[in-house]
Amino acid sequence: MRLTRRTALAAAAAWVAAPALAADDRFALRGQPTQGGWLRGRVPQGTTALRLDDQALAYAADGAFLIAFDRDAVPVATLVAETPAGPVRQALGIAPRAWPIEHVDTPMHPAGMPDAEFARRRADELARIRTARAHDTGAQGWRQTMIHPARGPMSGRFGAQRVFRGVPAAYHGGMDIAAGAGTAIVAPADGVVVLAAVADLFTLEGHLIIIDHGMGLNSAMLHARTVSIGQGAAVAQGQTICQVGMTGRATGPHLHWGLTWHRRRLDPLLFLQDR
Numbered sequence: 343m344r345l346t347r348r349t350a351l352a353a354a355a356a357w358v359a360a361p362a363l364a365a366d367d368r369f370a371l372r373g374q375p376t377q378g379g380w381l382r383g384r385v386p387q388g389t390t391a392l393r394l395d396d397q398a399l400a401y402a403a404d405g406a407f408l409i410a411f412d413r414d415a416v417p418v419a420t421l422v423a424e425t426p427a428g429p430v431r432q433a434l435g436i437a438p439r440a441w442p443i444e445h446v447d448t449p450m451h452p453a454g455m456p457d458a459e460f461a462r463r464r465a466d467e468l469a470r471i472r473t474a475r476a477h478d479t480g481a482q483g484w485r486q487t488m489i490h491p492a493r494g495p496m497s498g499r500f501g502a503q504r505v506f507r508g509v510p511a512a513y514h515g516g517m518d519i520a521a522g523a524g525t526a527i528v529a530p531a532d533g534v535v536v537l538a539a540v541a542d543l544f545t546l547e548g549h550l551i552i553i554d555h556g557m558g559l560n561s562a563m564l565h566a567r568t569v570s571i572g573q574g575a576a577v578a579q580g581q582t583i584c585q586v587g588m589t590g591r592a593t594g595p596h597l598h599w600g601l602t603w604h605r606r607r608l609d610p611l612l613f614l615q616d617r
């Protein structure tokens with residue numbers, strides 16, 4: 343069945359109207375299913391397995407779980423819990439969003455680097471990022487409402503279609519905060535550092551830090567001037583991890599904060615709100 347924007351919104355509205363807390367034999371859910379957004383919940387009593395459409399999901403010993411929706415998520419997803427009494431299903435209407443177009447006055451690739459060298463270095467870098475993001479440390483930050491990692495004006499929104507000097511590119515995968523160079527960047531939630539480019543620079547990200555918040559959720563902090571934390575370190579929400587800079591592909595000092603859940607790209611702004 344092909345769903346229009348209207349039917350998707352109606353489905354989302356119907357979901358929101360449902361009671362926030364269900365009986366023990368149903369899902370208890372909190373949040374608003376929107377592209378780039380999240381739901382937190384608790385599995386029905388007796389659950390032996392949980393999945394979102396075809397994807398098997400982990401849930402905590404207390405039954406709590408987190409799911410999140412990609413920037414380009416389709417309008418409907420189904421949560422399924424297997425229980426001794428049979429499967430419990432919960433349809434989710436995922437509200438679509440209108441994504442703006444942003445023109446950026448900088449070349450898509452780093453200036454002065456031959457394409458062949460960029461391609462070679464990029465493959466290695468992407469492999470390091472993938473490996474880091476696949477690492478589940480058991481961190482519990484996924485349960486928290488996040489805090490701003492740096493204070494400053496928001497200079498780039500998540501999800502905008504980017505055009506680099508007339509060349510269309512991928513959409514903006516994070517949120518930009520234009521804090522001054524040297525401003526402290528703190529952990530938005532508890533976690534474990536799974537990647538810290540302390541001495542080396544990624545071609546686009548510069549000094550990059552990735553924090554695992556557990557349950558497949560992690561934060562990437564880009565363009566840091568200096569990094570104050572090493573790989574493997576446990577960090578508490580609010581703890582300083584690095585300083586704002588403009589390393590990598592950046593037109594000025596800022597923090598780019600990217601958030602992903604099992605490779606789906608999320609809108610950090612929605613994780614700063616407990617809705």
Ligand SMILES: [Zn+2]
Nearest residue numbers: 498516518598
């Ligand atoms: Zn950015």
